[in-house]
Amino acid sequence: MSPDDPHPRQHAGRSAETAALAASDKTPPHRVAAVLAIGDELLTGQTLDSNSRWVSNRLAELGVSTIEHATLGDDAVAIAGAISRLATRCDLIVATGGLGPTADDLTRDGLAIAAGDALVRDDAAYDWLTKLFASRGRPIRDGNERQTMRPASGRMLHNAQGTAPGIHVVIPKHRCDVFALPGPPFEMRAMFEASIEPAIRRGGDDVIRVRIAKHVGIGESNAAAALGDLLDRNRNPLVGITASDGVITTRTRYVGPAANADDALAETAAAIDQCIGVYRFAERDVSVFDATIDLTRERNDAVIFAESCTAGLIAKRFTDVAGSSDAVLGGWVCYSNDWKMQHVGVADDVITQHGAVSEPVARDLAVGALANLRQRQRTGAQPWRVAHALSVTGIAGPDGGSEQKPVGTVFIGRASAIVETRDGWLNAGEPSVEVRRFHFPGDRERVRERTAVAAAAMLLAELQQRQTPTLLWQTEPDGLPIDSADGSPLQPDR
Amino acid sequence: MSPDDPHPRQHAGRSAETAALAASDKTPPHRVAAVLAIGDELLTGQTLDSNSRWVSNRLAELGVSTIEHATLGDDAVAIAGAISRLATRCDLIVATGGLGPTADDLTRDGLAIAAGDALVRDDAAYDWLTKLFASRGRPIRDGNERQTMRPASGRMLHNAQGTAPGIHVVIPKHRCDVFALPGPPFEMRAMFEASIEPAIRRGGDDVIRVRIAKHVGIGESNAAAALGDLLDRNRNPLVGITASDGVITTRTRYVGPAANADDALAETAAAIDQCIGVYRFAERDVSVFDATIDLTRERNDAVIFAESCTAGLIAKRFTDVAGSSDAVLGGWVCYSNDWKMQHVGVADDVITQHGAVSEPVARDLAVGALANLRQRQRTGAQPWRVAHALSVTGIAGPDGGSEQKPVGTVFIGRASAIVETRDGWLNAGEPSVEVRRFHFPGDRERVRERTAVAAAAMLLAELQQRQTPTLLWQTEPDGLPIDSADGSPLQPDR
Numbered sequence: 001m002s003p004d005d006p007h008p009r010q011h012a013g014r015s016a017e018t019a020a021l022a023a024s025d026k027t028p029p030h031r032v033a034a035v036l037a038i039g040d041e042l043l044t045g046q047t048l049d050s051n052s053r054w055v056s057n058r059l060a061e062l063g064v065s066t067i068e069h070a071t072l073g074d075d076a077v078a079i080a081g082a083i084s085r086l087a088t089r090c091d092l093i094v095a096t097g098g099l100g101p102t103a104d105d106l107t108r109d110g111l112a113i114a115a116g117d118a119l120v121r122d123d124a125a126y127d128w129l130t131k132l133f134a135s136r137g138r139p140i141r142d143g144n145e146r147q148t149m150r151p152a153s154g155r156m157l158h159n160a161q162g163t164a165p166g167i168h169v170v171i172p173k174h175r176c177d178v179f180a181l182p183g184p185p186f187e188m189r190a191m192f193e194a195s196i197e198p199a200i201r202r203g204g205d206d207v208i209r210v211r212i213a214k215h216v217g218i219g220e221s222n223a224a225a226a227l228g229d230l231l232d233r234n235r236n237p238l239v240g241i242t243a244s245d246g247v248i249t250t251r252t253r254y255v256g257p258a259a260n261a262d263d264a265l266a267e268t269a270a271a272i273d274q275c276i277g278v279y280r281f282a283e284r285d286v287s288v289f290d291a292t293i294d295l296t297r298e299r300n301d302a303v304i305f306a307e308s309c310t311a312g313l314i315a316k317r318f319t320d321v322a323g324s325s326d327a328v329l330g331g332w333v334c335y336s337n338d339w340k341m342q343h344v345g346v347a348d349d350v351i352t353q354h355g356a357v358s359e360p361v362a363r364d365l366a367v368g369a370l371a372n373l374r375q376r377q378r379t380g381a382q383p384w385r386v387a388h389a390l391s392v393t394g395i396a397g398p399d400g401g402s403e404q405k406p407v408g409t410v411f412i413g414r415a416s417a418i419v420e421t422r423d424g425w426l427n428a429g430e431p432s433v434e435v436r437r438f439h440f441p442g443d444r445e446r447v448r449e450r451t452a453v454a455a456a457a458m459l460l461a462e463l464q465q466r467q468t469p470t471l472l473w474q475t476e477p478d479g480l481p482i483d484s485a486d487g488s489p490l491q492p493d494r
Numbered sequence: 495m496s497p498d499d500p501h502p503r504q505h506a507g508r509s510a511e512t513a514a515l516a517a518s519d520k521t522p523p524h525r526v527a528a529v530l531a532i533g534d535e536l537l538t539g540q541t542l543d544s545n546s547r548w549v550s551n552r553l554a555e556l557g558v559s560t561i562e563h564a565t566l567g568d569d570a571v572a573i574a575g576a577i578s579r580l581a582t583r584c585d586l587i588v589a590t591g592g593l594g595p596t597a598d599d600l601t602r603d604g605l606a607i608a609a610g611d612a613l614v615r616d617d618a619a620y621d622w623l624t625k626l627f628a629s630r631g632r633p634i635r636d637g638n639e640r641q642t643m644r645p646a647s648g649r650m651l652h653n654a655q656g657t658a659p660g661i662h663v664v665i666p667k668h669r670c671d672v673f674a675l676p677g678p679p680f681e682m683r684a685m686f687e688a689s690i691e692p693a694i695r696r697g698g699d700d701v702i703r704v705r706i707a708k709h710v711g712i713g714e715s716n717a718a719a720a721l722g723d724l725l726d727r728n729r730n731p732l733v734g735i736t737a738s739d740g741v742i743t744t745r746t747r748y749v750g751p752a753a754n755a756d757d758a759l760a761e762t763a764a765a766i767d768q769c770i771g772v773y774r775f776a777e778r779d780v781s782v783f784d785a786t787i788d789l790t791r792e793r794n795d796a797v798i799f800a801e802s803c804t805a806g807l808i809a810k811r812f813t814d815v816a817g818s819s820d821a822v823l824g825g826w827v828c829y830s831n832d833w834k835m836q837h838v839g840v841a842d843d844v845i846t847q848h849g850a851v852s853e854p855v856a857r858d859l860a861v862g863a864l865a866n867l868r869q870r871q872r873t874g875a876q877p878w879r880v881a882h883a884l885s886v887t888g889i890a891g892p893d894g895g896s897e898q899k900p901v902g903t904v905f906i907g908r909a910s911a912i913v914e915t916r917d918g919w920l921n922a923g924e925p926s927v928e929v930r931r932f933h934f935p936g937d938r939e940r941v942r943e944r945t946a947v948a949a950a951a952m953l954l955a956e957l958q959q960r961q962t963p964t965l966l967w968q969t970e971p972d973g974l975p976i977d978s979a980d981g982s983p984l985q986p987d988r
Contacts, residue, residue, distance in 0.1 A: 043560045045551025046736050050542060052565070057539025066537045067572070069565030071546070078561070085579075221637055224596050233598065241596075242535045251540070305806070305827060311813035312799070312806025315827040319805035322892050322938060330833030332826060333799060333809040339824030342870040376836040398816050442655070443680060444816060481631045 029201045030177070033064045034086040037071040038079060038098035038107050039183060051096040051188055058192060062200050063208040063255075064092060074098055079110025087114070087176035094196065097183030099164040101143030107180050108149055108167060114178070115169045117151035125156045125165050132163065157195040161187040166195060207258045211237075211265045213272060215248040215279035216288050216457040217471040223248045226275040230268070237268045245446075246453040246472055247288060248279070278468060281460050288456040289317045295463045296327040302384040302419070302426075303459070304373070305331030306344050306365040308356070309394040309410065314452045329377055334365065340393075344368045357393050359411050359477060362435045365391035366413035370428040377426040379419070387428045388462070389415045390455045394438075396447045404479065408440045410451050414458050434458065438473045523695045524671070527558045528580040531565040532573060532592035532601050533677060545590040545675075545682055552686060556694045557702045557749070558586060568592055573604025581608070581670035588690065591677030593658040595637030601674050602643055602661060608672070609663045611645035619650045619659050626657065651689040655681040660689060701752045705731075705759045707766060709742040709773035710782050710951040711965040717742045720769040724762070731762045739940075740947040740966055741782060742773070772962060775954050782950040787815040787822075789957045796878040796913070796920075797953070798867070799825030800838050800859040802850070803888040803904065808946045823871055823881075828859070834887075838862045851887050853905050853971060856929045859885035860907035864922040871920040873913070881922045882956070883909045884949045888932075890941045898973065902934045904945050908952050928952065932967045 035055050041047040049071055056066040067089065072078050079098070086093055098107030112119045125148040133140045150156055150167050157166030157179070164182040171178060179196050181188045215223065220243035224231060227250075230239045237254040252268050254261050273280060282291045296303055305315045312333045319328055332344050337356055340346040345368030346361055354360045369389035394410025401407035417431035436458065440450040454471055461468045470482050529550055531543040543565055550560040562580065566572050573592070580587055592601030606613045619642040627634045644650055644661050651660030651673070658676040665672060673690050675682045696702070709717065714737035718725060721744075724733045731748040746762050748755050767774065776785045790797055799809045806827045813822055826838050831850055834840040839862030840855055848854045863883035888904025895901035911925035930952065934944040948965055955962045964976050 037563075042547070043550055043563065044554050044734075045547045045549070045560075046734070048542075048544060048547045049563075053536070053539045053542045055539070056537055060538050066539075067567065068576075069531075069537065069543075069563070071563035073561065082562075221595050221635070224637070225635075231597065240534060240538075240598075242540060244541070249540070251538075307806070310810070311822070312801070312809035312825065312827060315806035315829075316804070316810050316942075319827075319829065320939065325829055328805070328827075329830045330827045330837065331806065331829075333806060333813075333822075333824045335809075335813065335819055335825075336823045336871065338871045343824065372837075377830065377832045445814065446680065448810075448814075 027175070027201060028091070030062075030064050030092045032090045033059050033066050033092040033094060034068045034070065034090045035059075035066055036079070036082060036086075036093060036095035037069065038074065038095055038110075040073045040104065042071050042097070043073045051183065051185060054185070054189065055094050055096065055192065058197070059092075059094070059200075060208075061210070062197065063202060063206075064200065074104040074106050076106040076109035076113060079107060080113035083110065083114035083171065083178055087171040087174040087178070091174075091176055092200070093176060093178045094192075095178065095180045096188050099147065099166065099180060099182045101141070101147055101163070103143075105146075108146075108151070111154065111167055111169050111178060111180055112151040115151045115153055115171060117153050117169070119149045120152045122148050122150050122156050122165070125150075128165075129163060157181070157191055159187055159191060160194065161190050166191050168195070168199070206255055207261055209254045209261045209265060211252045211254075211269060212283065212285050213250045213252075213269065213280050214282040214284075214286065214288075214291075215250070215276055216246060216281055216453065216460070217468050218248060218276055218279045219243070219472050220248060223276050223279075227272065228275075230271055230275070237264050239268060239272065246450050246457075248276070249285075278466060281457075281464065281466075287317075288453055288460060290321050292456045292460050292463065293318055293321040293324045293327055295460070296388075297323065299386070299463065300384060301327065301386045301388060301463070302329050303327050303388050303390065304329050304369050306334055306340075306369040306389060306391040307331065308334050308340065308365070308392055309396045310392045310448050310451050310455075311335050313448050314390060314392065314455050317452050317456070329373075332369070340365060345371060355405070357395055357405055357409060357411065359435050359437065361393050362391050362411035362413035363415075363433055365389075365393065366415035366433060366435075367431055370415050370417050370431050374427050375422075375425040378424055379421045379426050383421050384419045384426065386416055387419050387426070388459055389413075389431075390459060391415075392451055392455060394447070394451060396444045396451075398444060406439070408438075408442070408447050409479065410438045410440060410447065410454075412436055412438065412451065412455050412458060414455075414462065416462060434462075436471065437475050437477055437479065438471070439475045439479065440473050521669070521695060522585070524556075524558050524586045526584045527553050527560050527586040527588060528562045528564065528584045529553075529560055530573070530576060530580075530587060530589035531563065532568065532589055532604075534567045534598065536565050536591070537567045545677065545679060548679070548683065549588050549590070549686065552691070553586075553588070555702070555704050555745075555747070556691065557696065558694065568598040568600050570600040570603035570607060573601060574607035577604065577608035577665065577672055581665040581668040581672070585668075585670055586694070587670060587672040588686075589672065589674045590682050593641065593660070593674060593676045595635070595641055595657070597637075599640070602640075602645070605648065605661055605663050605672060605674055606645040608665060609645045609647055610666075611647050611663070613643045614646045615639075616642050616644050616650050616659070619644075623657060623659075651675070651685055653681055653685060654688065655684050660685050662689070662693070700749055701755060703748045703755045703759060705746045705748075705763060706777065706779050707744045707746075707763065707774050708776040708778075708780065708782075708785075709744070709770055710740060710775055710947065710954070711962050712742060712770055712773045713737070713966050714742060717770050717773075721766065722769075724765055724769070731758050733762060733766065739943050740951075742770070743779075772960060775951075775958065775960075781811075781814075782947055782954060783811045784815050786950045786954050786957065787812055787818045789954070790821040790882075791817065793880070793957065794878055795821065795880045795882060795957070796823050797821050797882050797884065798823050798863050800828055800834075800863040800883060800885040801825065802828050802834065802859070802886055803890045804886045804942050804945050804949075805829050807942050808884060808886065808949050811946050811950070823867075826863070834859060839865060849899070851889055851899055851903060851905065853929050853931065855887050856885050856905035856907035857909075857927055859883075859887065860909035860927060860929075861925055864909050864911050864925050868921050869916075869919040872918055873915045873920050877915050878913045878920065880910055881913050881920070882953055883907075883925075884953060885909075886945055886949060888941070888945060890938045890945075892938060900933070902932075902936070902941050903973065904932045904934060904941065904948075906930055906932065906945065906949050906952060908949075908956065910956060930965065931969050931971055931973065932965075933969045933973065934967050
């Protein structure tokens with residue numbers, strides 16, 4: 001896509017300036033940033049801004065804290081106003097969007113006002129764009145010509161992916177670096193990595209290190225109560241906790257001399273583990289499904305599913321993970337009673353006697369699923385070691401609940417059996433089975449998502465040989481709340 | 495889940511104040527809003543804020559323009575500062591997040607500073623929360639007790655979905671209404687609809703009416719090109735178009751005297767239909783899955799699934815719809831070749847000859863799925879009329895692609911057969927079958943989501959008897975782009 005001669009002057013200029021910016025020891029390091037997202041389509045709710053999150057994430061890794069995201073419309077005065085306001089509190093502003101070729105792309109105008117500059121044409125960028133268009137057999141257009149304008153004191157940033165160069169300008173009064181990047185995420189990300197990362201000035205000896213731990217089966221306020229003083233906001237390493245659909249993430253962030261980083265992080269990690277370690281399933285930013293698939297593949301195990309109320313969601317979540325076909329063989333969506341009986345093998349009288357949403361049905365679904373493997377699945381070159389079946393039957397709502405089994409009641413079964421191979425076909429041996437009863441809060445969507453997480457949590461605990469006495473939202477077999485005097489340290493939450 | 499006495503004072507207070515707020519003719523209508531998202535996890539890039547977009551979208555429909563989104567950390571002073579700054583330019587501020595039970599949830603503190611108030615305990619909210627916890631057999635805790643605090647001049651907003659009440663406070667100097675809602679999207683949305691929508695003050699005699707049409711199978715820029723002048727931004731009714739995962743929504747917004755509203759909206763709807771009506775599947779805000787299930791139930795049809803690369807996603811999406819158990823019987827996740835052959839009935843040599851990702855395999859999966867119904871499913875009191883099977887085989891990526899079948903290649907099959915009943919068992923008759931080949935762009939997640947939408951689009955067109963010559967991202971059977979000279983008015987997009 002790029003022309004033969006990729007604007008050598010622009011490149012040369014950028015490298016020289018970047019080097020100067022990064023190397024100068026006299027200028028203090030970048031510490032505090034704001035992130036702007038620009039575009040009317042963001043303010044009307046037409047488009048979701050995912051750029052700001054990505055930029056903040058990258059800045060955090062580079063040791064720069066983001067204190068504000070602001071989303072603004074295509075309005076040069078508003079853009080200039082936000083830059084001027086934030087420049088008093090930040091040493092770095094990263095803006096995305098509003099650099100396109102149309103008349104309502106006004107980020108460069110906003111930058112010029114904020115910098116107190118006129119807009120001028122950048123000759124190198126103009127040459128580059130002319131050649132780019134020529135290489136596509138088209139003349140440069142008015143709109144695209146606007147894309148070669150920049151504030152007089154600014155410089156262009158090369159766009160390797162599109163026609164909109166980025167702009168770097170310094171707000172002189174506050175010595176605040178402002179970088180404007182194009183809105184399309186792949187253009188923005190490439191430019192951030194090529195032009196902003198190398199230009200970030202790092203602090204003297206201090207380093208920032210982040211350590212993550214993920215936990216499943218405990219609620220947020222129970223986890224917070226257990227962690228206690230570890231969550232003190234003045235602590236270093238600082239421990240943060242977030243909850244999302246039944247998964248608790250702790251992020252431990254160390255700031256200080258590099259030499260102490262590993263010890264400080266390890267010490268805090270051990271302290272966190274002492275409080276909630278029994279629920280920890282990973283020390284990296286992965287979902288329960290990623291972790292389960294990774295471990296299943298590692299152990300050379302296989303997984304199958306028999307899902308009633310989740311109706312394919314658990315299989316879907318497991319197969320979100322690339323490479324899951326090594327571990328996932330298949331499953332049944334058994335939404336009707338007949339499907340449970342005729343395809344998976346639940347006995348007719350079990351449903352009649354206990355109801356479709358019951359412990360025995362969850363058990364029969366898991367055991368029946370494994371039994372169904374008999375001579376239905378060939379073993380590959382590397383035969384599976386253990387086959388696991390996850391089963392679900394429950395009431396996701398909004399209707400179908402009763403006093404004994406209110407909406408949100410779900411039974412999750414797990415059956416695991418050592419795989420025997422006969423004549424190249426897979427046969428599951430005698431299974432070990434567990435069934436847990438849950439009462440998940442929330443609407444249909446929440447109940448189903450939480451069921452999928454809890455099912456993965458059950459398999460994950462088995463694979464990792466963790467003893468989790470109770471899981472978040474688990475109840476007694478009869479549906480009553482679990483008595484916290486039973487020895488489990490922490491109880492479900494909401 | 496809610497206690498016997500659902501905080502009657504809180505409810506009564508809310509209704510009375512809301513009515514006063516909305517009915518007062520002397521106060522000017524709400525016109526200009528800002529939307530705040532609060533939480534350290536948003537600024538570090540850990541979590542993506544989707545609330546602000548949703549709120550802006552709703553406000554736009556209510557005639558209120560959003561001029562800024564700001565995302566702030568858990569910092570009471572920063573929150574107060576943003577509110578004070580925006581209150582000078584807005585008459586409405588909607589904030590989400592930071593109302594949880596932990597020490598770093600500081601939105602209420604920020605509101606109190608901005609309003610110049612002390613924080614006081616709201617007795618009605620305290621009673622309500624105490625009862626809510628009692629109904630779960632647990633005492634109220636310190637953190638949750640904080641959730642019953644509000645600025646002295648403010649009022650609580652009922653949370654029907656969780657433990658965090660919202661807060662409404664007026665910044666007196668600027669007469670700016672500030673609403674703080676909890677961060678979890680389903681809590682936030684329910685509270686917005688219950689407490690903010692009725693409190694928005696509308697302008698004089700003019701009414702705002704919105705009419706929605708949903709289309710599937712056409713790309714955004716093709717739809718925009720077809721609509722042409724209808725998208726003029728100065729038009730009234732104003733037509734907006736948004737695209738999300740293969741579904742195009744047109745929103746027609748009329749502002750003016752009530753008497754003209756219906757005619758103006760009907761005229762514009764007819765003009766839109768003339769351009770892209772063949773792709774229209776609904777005139778209300780429903781997903782393709784809602785529409786498909788509704789129509790299937792209405793016709794007394796049944797649906798089953800045989801999914802390879804989507805692995806349960808399509809069944810999951812269909813069963814997202816409450817009441818889908820009337821129409822969905824079950825299905826197979828046939829992730830391995832053996833599952834396709836041994837459980838669904840794809841012939842061994844078909845896979846050997848054509849590969850697992852091929853037209854014949856998609857066809858065999860759909861036909862085999864229907865054949866499997868034979869004496870496996872009892873007909874209920876009201877036997878099904880037609881049974882439909884949807885099948886999918888494809889390459890979702892990131893690996894597994896080839897030159898002939900690149901990542902994103904998916905074959906979707908549909909088989910439909912009149913149901914025969916023998917001895918109370920369901921038997922599908924001779925099916926009519928269609929298989930279409932697609933090349934979906936995007937990553938693994940996008941390819942799978944787009945596959946689910948396209949599968950629903952195929953069934954929906956059959957149920958609605960619409961002839962859609964080609965669907966978005968469909969290719970020729972050999973994978974080549976479809977020639978736009980074939981008579982179909984509009985072609986896939988990107």
